[in-house]
Amino acid sequence: MEVHHVTEGAETFTCNAFLAVGEETTLVDAGAWDGIVDEIRTHTDEVDAVVITHQHGDHVAQLEAVVDAFDPDVYAYDDHPTRTHELEDGDTVTIGDESFDVVYTPGHADDHVSFVSDSSLFSGDVAVHDDGAFEYGSFGRTDMAGQSRERLIESLEELLERMPNGGRASSERSGSPGVEHMYSGHGGVFHGDVRDVVETGLEQAEKREPKYPDE
Template identity: 40%
Template structure:
């Protein structure tokens, strides 16, 4: 089961997805809301935090979550203070009841990862791709439009056209033909 703990939060935050199952993980912690209370409300026994990237809105609640549940954090770049353990490109990561492949997808931020499971037919797209073909900002530090387009193309080539769910860093998850949104993002990123 995948639950967005940040749903309904009015403050500026990323989404924070609790993925429950054999290995219960939190994909990004969000910021500016009580993530600990929301995890406790679900009665979840958290095993790890997995980061799509280390922008503040995705890691603002990290310290509180780590302390409350005694969990370590996994992400692409252990030089980032928020990341305890590395996840390499193409590495398999267990989340919930499925294995996900980590895809290094820079362009929005150098340490950005997406996570794709063909068995679950789920993509965690972070801030690379959003609903309706929107895509991550490239005007921030480490932003690079060319690399972003390459990363979107990589996800499009890897994901199955029958992709069932795409969970994004901001805004609603996409559960109706999300592969189309991936394709739209690739086209839109080339036009601007």
């Protein structure tokens, strides 16, 4: 699957937004960078769909601009003026050339969903590879109103169960290499053992310590 990080060059605060080009060219999150439409057009003239992990401003501020430019279907868990399809836990969506399971993963946000296929994970903010708190295996912040560390821990556990070769700390692997590509809402793109990254993030979250010193 051909995936482009289309907010990588942003000079303002935004989430990572990813464009998966393929049979169903799909944008995962719209970000908050006003240059995103122009950046998308350097890769494609058509966007078939936008899927939203959650509706914090850094993930959806440019959603209406993207819709105005490309008229895509819009998939989201919670209502939004541009939404054309409601997402629910257990649904499947096509992103690029792959079929992804929708996993409801609240804690960082009540409407948070993640998307997992046989090879890739779009984790939004529930799990990230690296951020300002941890260099390998982290989790979304839960210190603001409406957020819950306990619920996020449950979501990470559920996400691990729903990944191929599911279950925490799976020791026996089948012939499948499992999920090898992680595209999270912040931090860097990761290629490798994604299960280990998510398990490490869960271990960090389970310490119940403040993620940032000012929490």
